[in-house]
Amino acid sequence: xxxxxxxxxxxxxxxxxxxxxxxxxxxxxxxxxxxxxxxxxxxxxxxxxxxxxxxxxxxxxxxxxxxxxxxxxxxxxxxxxxxxxxxxxxxxxxxxxxxxxxxxxxxxxxxxxxxxxxxxxxxxxxxxxxxxxxxxxxxxxxxxxxxxxxxxxxxxxxxxxxxxxxxxxxxxxxxxxxxxxxxxxxxxxxxxxxxxxxxxxxxxxxxxxxxxxxxxxxxxxxxxxxxxxxxxxxxxxxxxxxxxxxxxxxxxxxxxxxxxxxxxxxxxxxxxxxxxxxxxxxxxxxxxxxxxxxxxxxxxxxxxxxxxxxxxxxxxxxxxx
Amino acid sequence: xxxxxxxxxxxxxxxxxxxxxxxxxxxxxxxxxxxxxxxxxxxxxxxxxxxxxxxxxxxxxxxxxxxxxxxxxxxxxxxxxxxxxxxxxxxxxxxxxxxxxxxxxxxxxxxxxxxxxxxxxxxxxxxxxxxxxxxxxxxxxxxxxxxxxxxxxxxxxxxxxxxxxxxxxxxxxxxxxxxxxxxxxxxxxxxxxxxxxxxxxxxxxxxxxxxxxxxxxxxxxxxxxxxxxxxxxxxxxxxxxxxxxxxxxxxxxxxxxxxxxxxxxxxxxxxxxxxxxxxxxxxxxxxxxxxxxxxxxxxxxxxxxxxxxxxxxxxxxxxxxxxxxxxxxxxxxxxxxxxxxxxxxxxxxxxxx
Numbered sequence: 001x002x003x004x005x006x007x008x009x010x011x012x013x014x015x016x017x018x019x020x021x022x023x024x025x026x027x028x029x030x031x032x033x034x035x036x037x038x039x040x041x042x043x044x045x046x047x048x049x050x051x052x053x054x055x056x057x058x059x060x061x062x063x064x065x066x067x068x069x070x071x072x073x074x075x076x077x078x079x080x081x082x083x084x085x086x087x088x089x090x091x092x093x094x095x096x097x098x099x100x101x102x103x104x105x106x107x108x109x110x111x112x113x114x115x116x117x118x119x120x121x122x123x124x125x126x127x128x129x130x131x132x133x134x135x136x137x138x139x140x141x142x143x144x145x146x147x148x149x150x151x152x153x154x155x156x157x158x159x160x161x162x163x164x165x166x167x168x169x170x171x172x173x174x175x176x177x178x179x180x181x182x183x184x185x186x187x188x189x190x191x192x193x194x195x196x197x198x199x200x201x202x203x204x205x206x207x208x209x210x211x212x213x214x215x216x217x218x219x220x221x222x223x224x225x226x227x228x229x230x231x232x233x234x235x236x237x238x239x240x241x242x243x244x245x246x247x248x249x250x251x252x253x254x255x256x257x258x259x260x261x262x263x264x265x266x267x268x269x270x271x272x273x274x275x276x277x278x279x280x281x282x283x284x285x286x287x288x289x290x291x292x293x294x295x296x297x298x299x300x301x302x303x304x305x306x307x308x309x310x311x312x313x314x315x316x317x318x319x320x321x
Numbered sequence: 322x323x324x325x326x327x328x329x330x331x332x333x334x335x336x337x338x339x340x341x342x343x344x345x346x347x348x349x350x351x352x353x354x355x356x357x358x359x360x361x362x363x364x365x366x367x368x369x370x371x372x373x374x375x376x377x378x379x380x381x382x383x384x385x386x387x388x389x390x391x392x393x394x395x396x397x398x399x400x401x402x403x404x405x406x407x408x409x410x411x412x413x414x415x416x417x418x419x420x421x422x423x424x425x426x427x428x429x430x431x432x433x434x435x436x437x438x439x440x441x442x443x444x445x446x447x448x449x450x451x452x453x454x455x456x457x458x459x460x461x462x463x464x465x466x467x468x469x470x471x472x473x474x475x476x477x478x479x480x481x482x483x484x485x486x487x488x489x490x491x492x493x494x495x496x497x498x499x500x501x502x503x504x505x506x507x508x509x510x511x512x513x514x515x516x517x518x519x520x521x522x523x524x525x526x527x528x529x530x531x532x533x534x535x536x537x538x539x540x541x542x543x544x545x546x547x548x549x550x551x552x553x554x555x556x557x558x559x560x561x562x563x564x565x566x567x568x569x570x571x572x573x574x575x576x577x578x579x580x581x582x583x584x585x586x587x588x589x590x591x592x593x594x595x596x597x598x599x600x601x602x603x604x605x606x607x608x609x610x611x612x613x614x615x616x617x618x619x620x621x622x623x624x625x626x627x628x629x630x631x632x633x634x635x636x637x638x639x640x641x642x643x644x645x646x647x648x649x650x651x652x653x654x655x656x657x658x659x660x661x662x663x664x665x666x667x668x669x670x671x672x673x674x
């Protein structure tokens with residue numbers, strides 16, 4: 001019984017760890033689907049975490065805090081969009097710079113916030129809701145029915161994004177831009193508007209992802225509190241083969257790895273009569289190694305729906321068509 | 322109606338004007354932002370330059386910051402020429418530093434520095450090179466994206482160092498903090514003119530890579546491979562061999578930077594000694610258009626910004642992260658300014674039908 005309790009709590013923290021990663025991944029998918037690799041996810045998440053926390057402390061309004069976090073991320077990605085879409089700058093370098101900029105600016109703006117605490121008017125509405133009855137389900141109860149509303153919002157957003165991409169006309173246009181911008185342009189789609197809108201929406205999601213950490217998970221502001229989650233999100237976009245539904249599972253899987261790394265310092269198991277000990281750092285490596293393996297697998301399989309958008313990373317200049 | 326057109330490249334004079342104009346504009350913009358946040362931007366810039374170049378001590382610190390940055394930027398510039406986007410300088414840096422530390426821990430302490438240091442340098446080169454070879458092989462055999470593989474391998478390398486730091490290589494004498502053993506004198510880079518000899522290695526590398534890229538057959542082959550792999554194949558070049566050598570060289574040089582940073586600047590290996598310089602190096606190499614002498618200049622400017630930024634913390638109580646903000650703003654401007662080097666906006670009175 002004790003083991004089942006432990007497992008139940010572990011699964012609960014898996015989802016909590018996975019939520020910021022999920023939101024970052026959804027943001028990354030939106031960027032990549034219009035043909036832009038955005039390596040600035042980490043920077044946008046940090047800006048979201050910082051600004052969301054600042055808004056939470058100063059206004060005491062959780063909705064406003066989340067909105068401002070998203071807007072901070074969206075503003076960062078607007079810079080990225082201006083440079084890569086309008087000025088046709090290099091995606092990789094611009095993304096890296098965005099991460100450096102976001103990391104620096106968030107530490108800078110957040111210097112006075114490290115001692116601050118959120119008022120209870122922000123913390124209470126965002127703390128875990130226990131769904132009566134259902135939360136008592138063994139093992140899965142805690143994971144599915146004792147979570148912050150933020151978690152449910154993130155799942156809803158993922159489903160919404162999947163429906164948008166597969167079943168709506170703008171979603172189809174967006175995918176077309178990522179695959180063949182020339183053809184999309186010829187069919188009358190306003191490429192620039194689409195790119196701007198999706199890149200900024202992606203930034204909004206990344207900002208929200210960061211704010212989950214500072215508003216719900218920790219809930220305080222610490223410098224560089226995302227600790228590489230943005231980079232995992234960049235990798236997860238590929239891991240999930242650009243599919244928001246798979247991103248949910250991918251994010252929780254990676255969340256589980258992180259939760260495991262935090263929970264267990266050293267991991268021992270018997271093998272052929274010997275006690276084998278694995279240090280926690282090796283568990284931390286797993287997400288990255290798995291991403292490489294997934295990269296290899298998707299390139300080997302060459303199945304069409306698992307491939308990156310064809311025009312990913314190349315700037316679109318109308319007269320080059 | 323405004324219309325965007327491609328244009329021929331700029332003359333050197335125009336190019337210089339564009340670059341300087343961009344940086345000035347960026348500094349003005351950063352100044353306005355700092356002004357709005359309640360700091361005096363003029364005083365800030367003066368203090369920044371003073372902090373980087375104001376005294377002999379400060380210049381020494383700036384040069385020391387520049388060395389690993391410069392070496393890594395040189396390293397990545399080699400493979401960037403063949404459009405192999407190695408953003409794994411950080412990982413190669415750590416594996417190089419790991420290799421060097423391993424040699425020092427394995428050999429007896431009685432080995433003199435004159436033997437020890439070259440051995441460490443060599444091992445760091447090999448380790449960094451091999452670490453870079455993994456994504457290269459994956460790219461070559463399976464066409465896997467090298468950008469993402471190198472990125473992931475950065476984290477694997479950092480975790481590996483963290484493991485060593487908290488586990489097998491932890492110095493028992495350091496009770497409170499998990500730290501790796503401090504290098505003994507025979508494994509510490511000697512100083513010339515107040516800075517460890519890493520600066521001589523870096524300058525030699527600038528010259529060697531400049532000559533290699535500009536005047537050697539190998540440099541020419543890399544450029545052709547970058548422009549068009551088909552052409553390279555038709556011309557009878559051994560594409561695999563060129564790629565492997567270039568990647569080994571690139572990763573190896575980044576690995577050497579790790580050894581130099583650990584033994585010259587830090588005194589011990591740790592999981593945070595790169596301080597993100599691997600990413601800054603990529604940006605520096607790209608900004609310098611992969612030309613070795615320009616990389617020297619750009620890296621030094623970055624070092625001024627970094628060192629000056631950390632000085633601001635002391636002199637004006639501005640957090641050191643301000644240098645990242647200014648760096649970001651300058652780079653955003655420079656990235657956007659590329660557009661004006663390649664395109665022009667023309668005004669057409671009537672739409673031509």
